[in-house]
Amino acid sequence: MRRDAIKFGFLFPGLLYLMAMAVFPLIWSLTLSFHRWKAATAAPRVFVGFENFWNIFFRDPRFWNSLRFTALYVALVVSIELTLGLLLAYILSERIRFRNFFRVLFLLPMAAPPIAVAFMWRMLLNPDAGIIVKILNALGVNMVRWLTDARFTPFVLMAVDIWEWTPFMFLGLLAAMQSLPISLYDAAQVDGASRGQIFWFVTFPLLLPIMVTLVLLRAIDAFKLFELVFGITGGGPGTSTESLSYYIYTVGFQYFDLGYACALSWVFLCIVLIMANFLLQRLRKEI
Template identity: 90%
Template sequence: MRKEATKFGFLLPGLLYLMAMAVFPLIWSLTLSFHRWKAATAAPRVFVGIENFLSIFSRDPRFWNSLRFTVLYVAIVVSVELSLGLLLAYILNERIRFRNFFRVLFLLPMAAPPIAVAFMWRMLLNPDAGIVVKILNSLGLNMVRWLTDARLTPFVLMAVDIWEWTPFMFLGLLAAMQSFPVSLYDAAQVDGASRLQIFWFVTFPLLLPIMVTLVLLRAIDAFKLFELVFGITGGGPGTSTESLSYYTYTVGFQYFDLGYACALSWVFLVIVLIMANFLLKRLRKEV
Protein backbone atom coordinates (compact mmCIF):
# COMPACT_ATOMS: atom_id res chain seq x y z
CA MET A 1 0.00 0.00 0.00
CA ARG A 2 2.84 2.36 0.89
CA LYS A 3 4.59 1.55 -2.42
CA GLU A 4 1.43 2.42 -4.37
CA ALA A 5 1.11 5.69 -2.49
CA THR A 6 4.77 6.49 -3.22
CA LYS A 7 4.29 5.80 -6.94
CA PHE A 8 1.22 8.02 -7.02
CA GLY A 9 3.12 10.73 -5.14
CA PHE A 10 5.81 10.79 -7.82
CA LEU A 11 3.22 10.81 -10.63
CA LEU A 12 1.04 13.51 -9.07
CA PRO A 13 3.22 16.55 -10.02
CA GLY A 14 3.33 15.42 -13.63
CA LEU A 15 -0.42 14.80 -13.71
CA LEU A 16 -1.14 18.21 -12.20
CA TYR A 17 1.15 19.88 -14.75
CA LEU A 18 -0.60 18.01 -17.58
CA MET A 19 -3.99 19.08 -16.25
CA ALA A 20 -2.90 22.70 -15.94
CA MET A 21 -1.20 22.95 -19.35
CA ALA A 22 -3.40 20.72 -21.52
CA VAL A 23 -6.72 19.61 -20.09
CA PHE A 24 -7.80 22.89 -18.49
CA PRO A 25 -7.18 25.03 -21.64
CA LEU A 26 -9.18 22.52 -23.68
CA ILE A 27 -12.14 22.68 -21.32
CA TRP A 28 -11.88 26.48 -21.04
CA SER A 29 -11.77 26.96 -24.82
CA LEU A 30 -14.72 24.60 -25.29
CA THR A 31 -16.69 26.66 -22.76
CA LEU A 32 -15.81 29.90 -24.55
CA SER A 33 -16.87 28.44 -27.91
CA PHE A 34 -20.49 28.56 -26.73
CA HIS A 35 -20.25 32.28 -25.91
CA ARG A 36 -20.06 35.56 -27.79
CA TRP A 37 -17.14 37.49 -26.33
CA LYS A 38 -15.54 40.54 -27.91
CA ALA A 39 -12.47 40.87 -25.71
CA ALA A 40 -11.59 44.33 -27.05
CA THR A 41 -14.82 45.80 -25.68
CA ALA A 42 -16.30 46.05 -22.20
CA ALA A 43 -19.26 43.88 -23.22
CA PRO A 44 -19.65 40.78 -21.04
CA ARG A 45 -19.67 37.24 -22.34
CA VAL A 46 -23.04 36.11 -23.66
CA PHE A 47 -24.04 32.46 -23.93
CA VAL A 48 -25.17 31.74 -27.51
CA GLY A 49 -25.18 27.94 -27.56
CA ILE A 50 -24.07 26.49 -30.90
CA GLU A 51 -24.53 29.75 -32.81
CA ASN A 52 -20.78 30.14 -33.37
CA PHE A 53 -20.55 26.67 -34.89
CA LEU A 54 -23.58 27.27 -37.11
CA SER A 55 -22.01 30.53 -38.31
CA ILE A 56 -18.79 28.75 -39.21
CA PHE A 57 -20.48 26.26 -41.51
CA SER A 58 -23.27 28.41 -42.93
CA ARG A 59 -22.16 32.06 -42.94
CA ASP A 60 -18.38 32.13 -43.12
CA PRO A 61 -16.86 31.86 -46.62
CA ARG A 62 -13.38 32.63 -45.24
CA PHE A 63 -13.52 29.42 -43.20
CA TRP A 64 -14.23 27.35 -46.30
CA ASN A 65 -11.56 29.19 -48.27
CA SER A 66 -8.94 28.60 -45.56
CA LEU A 67 -9.97 24.95 -45.20
CA ARG A 68 -9.77 24.39 -48.96
CA PHE A 69 -6.33 25.97 -49.14
CA THR A 70 -5.06 24.01 -46.13
CA VAL A 71 -6.24 20.64 -47.47
CA LEU A 72 -4.71 21.32 -50.90
CA TYR A 73 -1.50 22.49 -49.26
CA VAL A 74 -1.20 19.36 -47.11
CA ALA A 75 -1.92 17.02 -50.02
CA ILE A 76 0.73 18.57 -52.26
CA VAL A 77 3.56 19.16 -49.79
CA VAL A 78 3.31 15.77 -48.07
CA SER A 79 3.24 13.92 -51.41
CA VAL A 80 6.25 15.80 -52.77
CA GLU A 81 8.20 15.55 -49.51
CA LEU A 82 7.63 11.80 -49.35
CA SER A 83 8.74 11.32 -52.95
CA LEU A 84 11.85 13.48 -52.61
CA GLY A 85 12.70 12.04 -49.20
CA LEU A 86 12.48 8.50 -50.59
CA LEU A 87 14.68 9.41 -53.56
CA LEU A 88 17.32 11.08 -51.38
CA ALA A 89 17.29 8.26 -48.84
CA TYR A 90 17.76 5.66 -51.59
CA ILE A 91 20.66 7.58 -53.17
CA LEU A 92 22.46 8.35 -49.90
CA ASN A 93 22.00 4.81 -48.63
CA GLU A 94 24.38 3.72 -51.36
CA ARG A 95 28.14 3.93 -51.00
CA ILE A 96 28.88 7.18 -52.80
CA ARG A 97 31.56 9.81 -52.29
CA PHE A 98 30.87 12.54 -49.71
CA ARG A 99 27.83 10.61 -48.49
CA ASN A 100 28.11 11.85 -44.91
CA PHE A 101 28.57 15.44 -46.05
CA PHE A 102 25.37 15.36 -48.11
CA ARG A 103 23.46 13.71 -45.26
CA VAL A 104 24.34 16.58 -42.94
CA LEU A 105 23.70 19.17 -45.65
CA PHE A 106 20.19 17.92 -46.37
CA LEU A 107 19.28 18.01 -42.67
CA LEU A 108 20.15 21.69 -42.18
CA PRO A 109 16.78 23.19 -43.28
CA MET A 110 14.91 21.13 -40.70
CA ALA A 111 17.20 22.38 -37.91
CA ALA A 112 16.09 26.01 -38.31
CA PRO A 113 13.01 27.33 -36.45
CA PRO A 114 10.03 27.58 -38.85
CA ILE A 115 9.45 31.27 -38.10
CA ALA A 116 13.12 32.02 -38.85
CA VAL A 117 12.79 30.11 -42.13
CA ALA A 118 9.69 32.15 -42.97
CA PHE A 119 11.38 35.54 -42.41
CA MET A 120 14.51 34.37 -44.22
CA TRP A 121 12.55 33.44 -47.35
CA ARG A 122 10.54 36.65 -47.09
CA MET A 123 13.79 38.59 -47.30
CA LEU A 124 15.16 36.38 -50.08
CA LEU A 125 11.98 36.92 -52.13
CA ASN A 126 11.71 40.64 -51.40
CA PRO A 127 10.83 42.29 -54.75
CA ASP A 128 13.30 45.15 -54.21
CA ALA A 129 16.31 43.66 -52.44
CA GLY A 130 15.82 39.87 -52.36
CA ILE A 131 18.79 37.90 -53.70
CA VAL A 132 16.53 35.22 -55.22
CA VAL A 133 14.58 37.86 -57.13
CA LYS A 134 17.82 39.45 -58.37
CA ILE A 135 19.09 36.09 -59.63
CA LEU A 136 15.80 35.32 -61.37
CA ASN A 137 15.73 38.81 -62.86
CA SER A 138 19.16 38.19 -64.35
CA LEU A 139 17.69 35.09 -65.99
CA GLY A 140 14.90 37.11 -67.56
CA LEU A 141 12.17 36.28 -65.02
CA ASN A 142 11.71 39.89 -63.95
CA MET A 143 7.93 39.93 -64.41
CA VAL A 144 7.16 37.16 -61.92
CA ARG A 145 5.39 38.48 -58.81
CA TRP A 146 6.37 35.78 -56.33
CA LEU A 147 4.54 37.16 -53.27
CA THR A 148 1.83 39.31 -54.84
CA ASP A 149 0.27 36.97 -57.41
CA ALA A 150 -2.65 35.09 -55.83
CA ARG A 151 -2.18 32.21 -58.29
CA LEU A 152 1.55 31.83 -57.66
CA THR A 153 2.05 32.68 -53.98
CA PRO A 154 0.44 29.47 -52.60
CA PHE A 155 2.98 27.44 -54.57
CA VAL A 156 5.81 29.60 -53.24
CA LEU A 157 4.72 28.66 -49.71
CA MET A 158 4.56 25.00 -50.71
CA ALA A 159 8.08 25.18 -52.18
CA VAL A 160 9.46 26.65 -48.93
CA ASP A 161 7.69 23.94 -46.89
CA ILE A 162 9.09 21.23 -49.16
CA TRP A 163 12.59 22.71 -48.80
CA GLU A 164 12.28 22.76 -45.01
CA TRP A 165 10.57 19.44 -44.28
CA THR A 166 11.77 17.01 -46.95
CA PRO A 167 14.71 16.27 -44.57
CA PHE A 168 12.18 14.88 -42.07
CA MET A 169 11.06 12.26 -44.58
CA PHE A 170 14.63 11.69 -45.73
CA LEU A 171 15.93 11.10 -42.20
CA GLY A 172 13.18 8.66 -41.24
CA LEU A 173 13.42 6.64 -44.46
CA LEU A 174 17.22 6.56 -44.41
CA ALA A 175 17.25 5.30 -40.82
CA ALA A 176 14.76 2.59 -41.79
CA MET A 177 16.80 1.51 -44.83
CA GLN A 178 19.95 1.18 -42.77
CA SER A 179 18.18 -1.11 -40.31
CA PHE A 180 17.12 -3.67 -42.93
CA PRO A 181 18.96 -7.05 -42.86
CA VAL A 182 21.73 -7.20 -45.46
CA SER A 183 20.98 -10.90 -45.99
CA LEU A 184 17.73 -10.03 -47.80
CA TYR A 185 19.63 -8.01 -50.41
CA ASP A 186 22.33 -10.66 -50.74
CA ALA A 187 19.67 -13.31 -51.37
CA ALA A 188 17.95 -11.12 -53.96
CA GLN A 189 21.22 -10.54 -55.79
CA VAL A 190 21.98 -14.27 -55.78
CA ASP A 191 18.57 -14.86 -57.36
CA GLY A 192 19.50 -12.46 -60.15
CA ALA A 193 17.21 -9.55 -59.22
CA SER A 194 17.99 -6.14 -60.73
CA ARG A 195 18.41 -2.98 -58.64
CA LEU A 196 14.88 -1.87 -59.57
CA GLN A 197 13.42 -5.26 -58.65
CA ILE A 198 15.29 -5.27 -55.34
CA PHE A 199 13.90 -1.84 -54.51
CA TRP A 200 10.32 -2.65 -55.53
CA PHE A 201 10.04 -6.14 -54.05
CA VAL A 202 12.37 -5.90 -51.03
CA THR A 203 13.01 -2.30 -49.94
CA PHE A 204 9.61 -0.75 -50.69
CA PRO A 205 7.48 -3.34 -48.79
CA LEU A 206 9.77 -3.06 -45.79
CA LEU A 207 9.48 0.74 -45.90
CA LEU A 208 5.67 0.87 -46.05
CA PRO A 209 5.00 0.80 -42.28
CA ILE A 210 7.58 3.57 -41.75
CA MET A 211 6.10 5.58 -44.61
CA VAL A 212 2.63 5.33 -43.07
CA THR A 213 3.94 6.75 -39.79
CA LEU A 214 5.94 9.52 -41.46
CA VAL A 215 3.06 10.58 -43.72
CA LEU A 216 0.65 10.67 -40.78
CA LEU A 217 2.99 12.74 -38.59
CA ARG A 218 3.91 15.11 -41.38
CA ALA A 219 0.30 15.56 -42.54
CA ILE A 220 -0.86 16.47 -39.02
CA ASP A 221 2.00 18.93 -38.64
CA ALA A 222 1.43 20.46 -42.10
CA PHE A 223 -2.26 20.90 -41.35
CA LYS A 224 -1.25 23.28 -38.54
CA LEU A 225 0.38 25.60 -41.07
CA PHE A 226 0.96 28.97 -39.43
CA GLU A 227 4.57 30.18 -39.29
CA LEU A 228 5.17 30.32 -43.04
CA VAL A 229 1.91 32.17 -43.63
CA PHE A 230 2.60 34.58 -40.75
CA GLY A 231 6.19 35.28 -41.78
CA ILE A 232 5.97 35.32 -45.58
CA THR A 233 2.53 36.32 -46.84
CA GLY A 234 0.31 37.27 -43.88
CA GLY A 235 -2.47 35.28 -45.57
CA GLY A 236 -2.28 37.35 -48.75
CA PRO A 237 -2.60 38.38 -51.45
CA GLY A 238 -6.18 38.77 -50.26
CA THR A 239 -6.92 35.50 -48.52
CA SER A 240 -5.25 33.23 -51.09
CA THR A 241 -2.75 31.78 -48.58
CA GLU A 242 -4.82 32.01 -45.41
CA SER A 243 -4.57 28.67 -43.60
CA LEU A 244 -7.08 27.49 -41.04
CA SER A 245 -4.64 28.12 -38.20
CA TYR A 246 -3.87 31.63 -39.43
CA TYR A 247 -7.57 32.44 -39.85
CA THR A 248 -8.20 31.30 -36.28
CA TYR A 249 -5.32 33.50 -35.10
CA THR A 250 -6.73 36.46 -37.05
CA VAL A 251 -10.19 36.09 -35.52
CA GLY A 252 -8.86 35.66 -32.00
CA PHE A 253 -5.90 38.06 -31.82
CA GLN A 254 -6.71 40.70 -34.42
CA TYR A 255 -10.51 40.88 -34.24
CA PHE A 256 -10.50 39.75 -30.55
CA ASP A 257 -13.60 37.62 -31.12
CA LEU A 258 -12.48 34.97 -28.66
CA GLY A 259 -15.73 32.97 -28.59
CA TYR A 260 -15.75 32.53 -32.35
CA ALA A 261 -11.99 31.81 -32.39
CA CYS A 262 -12.45 29.04 -29.81
CA ALA A 263 -15.23 27.54 -31.93
CA LEU A 264 -12.90 27.61 -34.93
CA SER A 265 -10.20 25.93 -32.86
CA TRP A 266 -12.49 23.07 -31.92
CA VAL A 267 -13.69 22.64 -35.50
CA PHE A 268 -10.03 22.59 -36.50
CA LEU A 269 -9.26 19.93 -33.89
CA VAL A 270 -12.12 17.72 -35.06
CA ILE A 271 -11.05 18.08 -38.71
CA VAL A 272 -7.46 17.08 -37.85
CA LEU A 273 -8.69 14.03 -35.89
CA ILE A 274 -10.95 12.95 -38.77
CA MET A 275 -8.15 13.47 -41.28
CA ALA A 276 -5.65 11.52 -39.15
CA ASN A 277 -8.09 8.65 -38.69
CA PHE A 278 -8.88 8.57 -42.42
CA LEU A 279 -5.21 8.62 -43.39
CA LEU A 280 -4.33 5.92 -40.88
CA LYS A 281 -7.06 3.57 -42.10
CA ARG A 282 -6.34 4.27 -45.76
CA LEU A 283 -2.59 3.83 -45.44
CA ARG A 284 -2.90 0.69 -43.33
CA LYS A 285 -4.81 -0.93 -46.17
CA GLU A 286 -1.81 -0.33 -48.41
CA VAL A 287 0.45 -2.00 -45.85
Protein backbone atom coordinates in the same frame (compact mmCIF):
# COMPACT_ATOMS: atom_id res chain seq x y z
CA MET B 1 -5.43 -0.65 0.32
CA ARG B 2 -2.47 1.24 1.73
CA ARG B 3 -0.38 0.29 -1.30
CA ASP B 4 -3.11 1.76 -3.57
CA ALA B 5 -3.07 4.98 -1.59
CA ILE B 6 0.71 5.22 -1.97
CA LYS B 7 0.45 4.57 -5.71
CA PHE B 8 -2.22 7.22 -6.01
CA GLY B 9 -0.12 9.58 -3.94
CA PHE B 10 2.73 9.26 -6.40
CA LEU B 11 0.40 9.61 -9.35
CA PHE B 12 -1.47 12.59 -7.97
CA PRO B 13 1.08 15.34 -8.81
CA GLY B 14 1.33 14.09 -12.38
CA LEU B 15 -2.44 13.89 -12.73
CA LEU B 16 -2.83 17.35 -11.25
CA TYR B 17 -0.28 18.74 -13.69
CA LEU B 18 -2.05 17.04 -16.60
CA MET B 19 -5.42 18.39 -15.47
CA ALA B 20 -4.06 21.92 -15.09
CA MET B 21 -2.04 22.07 -18.28
CA ALA B 22 -4.07 19.96 -20.71
CA VAL B 23 -7.55 19.09 -19.55
CA PHE B 24 -8.52 22.42 -18.02
CA PRO B 25 -7.58 24.55 -21.07
CA LEU B 26 -9.48 22.13 -23.31
CA ILE B 27 -12.61 22.32 -21.19
CA TRP B 28 -12.27 26.06 -20.80
CA SER B 29 -11.91 26.61 -24.55
CA LEU B 30 -14.84 24.29 -25.22
CA THR B 31 -16.93 26.35 -22.82
CA LEU B 32 -15.83 29.55 -24.50
CA SER B 33 -16.76 28.21 -27.91
CA PHE B 34 -20.42 28.39 -26.87
CA HIS B 35 -20.08 32.07 -25.96
CA ARG B 36 -19.79 35.35 -27.79
CA TRP B 37 -16.86 37.20 -26.25
CA LYS B 38 -15.41 40.30 -27.84
CA ALA B 39 -12.61 40.60 -25.33
CA ALA B 40 -10.99 43.74 -26.79
CA THR B 41 -13.89 45.94 -25.74
CA ALA B 42 -14.17 44.35 -22.32
CA ALA B 43 -17.69 43.23 -23.26
CA PRO B 44 -19.15 40.49 -21.05
CA ARG B 45 -19.36 36.89 -22.28
CA VAL B 46 -22.77 35.94 -23.64
CA PHE B 47 -23.90 32.33 -23.97
CA VAL B 48 -24.97 31.72 -27.57
CA GLY B 49 -25.23 27.92 -27.73
CA PHE B 50 -24.17 26.51 -31.08
CA GLU B 51 -24.28 29.88 -32.89
CA ASN B 52 -20.50 30.04 -33.37
CA PHE B 53 -20.43 26.57 -34.92
CA TRP B 54 -23.43 27.38 -37.09
CA ASN B 55 -21.67 30.53 -38.31
CA ILE B 56 -18.48 28.62 -39.04
CA PHE B 57 -20.19 26.06 -41.25
CA PHE B 58 -22.91 28.16 -42.85
CA ARG B 59 -21.94 31.84 -42.73
CA ASP B 60 -18.19 31.96 -42.97
CA PRO B 61 -16.73 31.63 -46.48
CA ARG B 62 -13.32 32.56 -45.08
CA PHE B 63 -13.29 29.38 -42.99
CA TRP B 64 -14.00 27.23 -46.04
CA ASN B 65 -11.43 29.10 -48.07
CA SER B 66 -8.73 28.59 -45.45
CA LEU B 67 -9.70 24.92 -45.02
CA ARG B 68 -9.55 24.35 -48.77
CA PHE B 69 -6.13 25.99 -49.01
CA THR B 70 -4.79 24.07 -46.01
CA ALA B 71 -6.04 20.71 -47.29
CA LEU B 72 -4.51 21.30 -50.73
CA TYR B 73 -1.30 22.46 -49.12
CA VAL B 74 -1.03 19.39 -46.89
CA ALA B 75 -1.82 16.97 -49.72
CA LEU B 76 0.73 18.47 -52.08
CA VAL B 77 3.63 19.17 -49.73
CA VAL B 78 3.44 15.87 -47.89
CA SER B 79 3.33 13.78 -51.06
CA ILE B 80 6.15 15.73 -52.72
CA GLU B 81 8.27 15.67 -49.56
CA LEU B 82 7.73 11.92 -49.23
CA THR B 83 8.73 11.29 -52.83
CA LEU B 84 11.80 13.54 -52.67
CA GLY B 85 12.79 12.24 -49.24
CA LEU B 86 12.58 8.67 -50.47
CA LEU B 87 14.63 9.48 -53.53
CA LEU B 88 17.31 11.30 -51.55
CA ALA B 89 17.44 8.57 -48.91
CA TYR B 90 17.81 5.92 -51.58
CA ILE B 91 20.61 7.82 -53.33
CA LEU B 92 22.48 8.65 -50.14
CA SER B 93 22.16 5.17 -48.71
CA GLU B 94 24.37 4.00 -51.57
CA ARG B 95 28.12 4.38 -51.34
CA ILE B 96 28.62 7.59 -53.28
CA ARG B 97 31.33 10.23 -52.98
CA PHE B 98 30.81 13.01 -50.43
CA ARG B 99 27.90 11.05 -48.96
CA ASN B 100 28.37 12.42 -45.46
CA PHE B 101 28.71 15.98 -46.72
CA PHE B 102 25.40 15.73 -48.59
CA ARG B 103 23.67 14.16 -45.62
CA VAL B 104 24.60 17.13 -43.45
CA LEU B 105 23.80 19.61 -46.21
CA PHE B 106 20.28 18.25 -46.71
CA LEU B 107 19.58 18.47 -43.01
CA LEU B 108 20.41 22.16 -42.68
CA PRO B 109 17.02 23.63 -43.77
CA MET B 110 15.24 21.58 -41.12
CA ALA B 111 17.54 22.90 -38.43
CA ALA B 112 16.57 26.54 -39.09
CA PRO B 113 13.65 28.01 -37.11
CA PRO B 114 10.56 28.19 -39.38
CA ILE B 115 10.03 31.92 -38.77
CA ALA B 116 13.64 32.63 -39.77
CA VAL B 117 13.14 30.52 -42.88
CA ALA B 118 10.01 32.53 -43.68
CA PHE B 119 11.72 35.91 -43.40
CA MET B 120 14.76 34.68 -45.32
CA TRP B 121 12.59 33.58 -48.26
CA ARG B 122 10.60 36.75 -48.09
CA MET B 123 13.79 38.73 -48.56
CA LEU B 124 15.08 36.41 -51.28
CA LEU B 125 11.85 36.75 -53.25
CA ASN B 126 11.32 40.47 -52.65
CA PRO B 127 10.15 41.90 -55.98
CA ASP B 128 12.37 44.99 -55.72
CA ALA B 129 15.49 43.85 -53.93
CA GLY B 130 15.31 40.04 -53.76
CA ILE B 131 18.39 38.29 -55.02
CA ILE B 132 16.42 35.56 -56.82
CA VAL B 133 14.39 38.12 -58.74
CA LYS B 134 17.56 40.04 -59.60
CA ILE B 135 19.28 36.89 -60.90
CA LEU B 136 16.22 35.98 -62.97
CA ASN B 137 16.06 39.50 -64.36
CA ALA B 138 19.76 39.36 -65.22
CA LEU B 139 19.10 36.12 -67.08
CA GLY B 140 16.37 37.83 -69.03
CA VAL B 141 13.51 36.03 -67.28
CA ASN B 142 10.58 38.39 -66.93
CA MET B 143 9.55 39.66 -63.55
CA VAL B 144 7.43 37.06 -61.78
CA ARG B 145 5.32 38.44 -58.97
CA TRP B 146 6.03 35.54 -56.66
CA LEU B 147 4.67 37.12 -53.53
CA THR B 148 2.01 39.37 -54.97
CA ASP B 149 0.22 37.29 -57.55
CA ALA B 150 -2.47 35.08 -56.05
CA ARG B 151 -1.80 32.44 -58.74
CA PHE B 152 1.78 31.95 -57.55
CA THR B 153 1.86 32.65 -53.81
CA PRO B 154 0.33 29.32 -52.67
CA PHE B 155 3.00 27.48 -54.65
CA VAL B 156 5.76 29.69 -53.25
CA LEU B 157 4.72 28.67 -49.74
CA MET B 158 4.60 25.04 -50.77
CA ALA B 159 8.06 25.26 -52.35
CA VAL B 160 9.52 26.73 -49.16
CA ASP B 161 7.84 24.06 -47.06
CA ILE B 162 9.22 21.35 -49.33
CA TRP B 163 12.69 22.89 -49.12
CA GLU B 164 12.48 22.99 -45.36
CA TRP B 165 10.81 19.70 -44.51
CA THR B 166 11.98 17.21 -47.14
CA PRO B 167 15.00 16.55 -44.88
CA PHE B 168 12.59 15.28 -42.22
CA MET B 169 11.34 12.56 -44.56
CA PHE B 170 14.86 11.95 -45.81
CA LEU B 171 16.26 11.50 -42.34
CA GLY B 172 13.55 9.10 -41.21
CA LEU B 173 13.69 7.03 -44.37
CA LEU B 174 17.48 6.93 -44.45
CA ALA B 175 17.57 5.66 -40.88
CA ALA B 176 14.95 3.04 -41.77
CA MET B 177 16.85 1.96 -44.88
CA GLN B 178 20.05 1.51 -42.94
CA SER B 179 18.34 -0.72 -40.43
CA LEU B 180 16.86 -3.09 -43.04
CA PRO B 181 18.23 -6.67 -42.78
CA ILE B 182 21.03 -7.14 -45.29
CA SER B 183 20.18 -10.84 -45.69
CA LEU B 184 17.04 -9.97 -47.68
CA TYR B 185 19.10 -8.01 -50.19
CA ASP B 186 21.63 -10.83 -50.44
CA ALA B 187 18.82 -13.30 -51.09
CA ALA B 188 17.27 -11.01 -53.75
CA GLN B 189 20.61 -10.64 -55.47
CA VAL B 190 21.18 -14.40 -55.43
CA ASP B 191 17.71 -14.78 -57.04
CA GLY B 192 18.87 -12.40 -59.79
CA ALA B 193 16.57 -9.41 -58.96
CA SER B 194 17.39 -6.10 -60.66
CA ARG B 195 17.96 -2.88 -58.65
CA GLY B 196 14.45 -1.71 -59.50
CA GLN B 197 12.91 -4.99 -58.43
CA ILE B 198 14.88 -4.97 -55.21
CA PHE B 199 13.59 -1.47 -54.46
CA TRP B 200 9.94 -2.20 -55.25
CA PHE B 201 9.68 -5.70 -53.79
CA VAL B 202 12.09 -5.51 -50.87
CA THR B 203 12.92 -1.96 -49.78
CA PHE B 204 9.55 -0.28 -50.37
CA PRO B 205 7.36 -2.77 -48.48
CA LEU B 206 9.79 -2.80 -45.60
CA LEU B 207 9.74 1.00 -45.46
CA LEU B 208 5.96 1.31 -45.45
CA PRO B 209 5.45 1.21 -41.66
CA ILE B 210 7.92 4.05 -41.11
CA MET B 211 6.42 5.91 -44.06
CA VAL B 212 3.00 5.76 -42.40
CA THR B 213 4.42 7.32 -39.28
CA LEU B 214 6.36 9.98 -41.16
CA VAL B 215 3.40 10.95 -43.33
CA LEU B 216 1.16 11.16 -40.30
CA LEU B 217 3.57 13.31 -38.31
CA ARG B 218 4.29 15.55 -41.28
CA ALA B 219 0.64 15.89 -42.27
CA ILE B 220 -0.36 16.95 -38.76
CA ASP B 221 2.50 19.42 -38.66
CA ALA B 222 1.76 20.80 -42.14
CA PHE B 223 -1.88 21.20 -41.20
CA LYS B 224 -0.79 23.60 -38.46
CA LEU B 225 0.87 25.83 -41.09
CA PHE B 226 1.43 29.24 -39.52
CA GLU B 227 4.98 30.63 -39.53
CA LEU B 228 5.47 30.58 -43.28
CA VAL B 229 2.16 32.35 -43.85
CA PHE B 230 2.88 34.86 -41.09
CA GLY B 231 6.38 35.62 -42.33
CA ILE B 232 6.05 35.43 -46.08
CA THR B 233 2.56 36.37 -47.27
CA GLY B 234 0.50 37.42 -44.26
CA GLY B 235 -2.25 35.25 -45.74
CA GLY B 236 -2.38 37.30 -48.93
CA PRO B 237 -2.77 38.44 -51.55
CA GLY B 238 -6.35 38.58 -50.36
CA THR B 239 -6.92 35.29 -48.60
CA SER B 240 -5.14 33.15 -51.16
CA THR B 241 -2.64 31.77 -48.65
CA GLU B 242 -4.62 32.02 -45.45
CA SER B 243 -4.23 28.72 -43.61
CA LEU B 244 -6.70 27.55 -41.01
CA SER B 245 -4.24 28.20 -38.16
CA TYR B 246 -3.55 31.69 -39.43
CA TYR B 247 -7.25 32.41 -39.72
CA ILE B 248 -7.80 31.26 -36.14
CA TYR B 249 -4.92 33.47 -35.01
CA THR B 250 -6.46 36.43 -36.84
CA VAL B 251 -9.88 35.91 -35.26
CA GLY B 252 -8.41 35.28 -31.82
CA PHE B 253 -5.59 37.77 -31.63
CA GLN B 254 -6.48 40.46 -34.15
CA TYR B 255 -10.25 40.65 -33.64
CA PHE B 256 -10.16 39.22 -30.11
CA ASP B 257 -13.36 37.36 -30.90
CA LEU B 258 -12.35 34.70 -28.43
CA GLY B 259 -15.55 32.64 -28.44
CA TYR B 260 -15.49 32.28 -32.20
CA ALA B 261 -11.75 31.57 -32.20
CA CYS B 262 -12.27 28.77 -29.65
CA ALA B 263 -15.04 27.29 -31.78
CA LEU B 264 -12.74 27.41 -34.81
CA SER B 265 -9.99 25.74 -32.77
CA TRP B 266 -12.31 22.88 -31.84
CA VAL B 267 -13.34 22.41 -35.44
CA PHE B 268 -9.63 22.43 -36.32
CA LEU B 269 -8.89 19.81 -33.67
CA CYS B 270 -11.68 17.56 -34.92
CA ILE B 271 -10.46 17.86 -38.50
CA VAL B 272 -6.92 16.90 -37.48
CA LEU B 273 -8.20 13.92 -35.46
CA ILE B 274 -10.36 12.72 -38.33
CA MET B 275 -7.48 13.17 -40.77
CA ALA B 276 -5.05 11.32 -38.51
CA ASN B 277 -7.49 8.46 -38.02
CA PHE B 278 -8.24 8.24 -41.70
CA LEU B 279 -4.55 8.27 -42.62
CA LEU B 280 -3.68 5.63 -40.06
CA GLN B 281 -6.46 3.28 -41.13
CA ARG B 282 -5.93 3.82 -44.84
CA LEU B 283 -2.18 3.42 -44.74
CA ARG B 284 -2.32 0.46 -42.40
CA LYS B 285 -4.57 -1.29 -44.92
CA GLU B 286 -1.92 -0.66 -47.57
CA ILE B 287 0.61 -2.41 -45.37
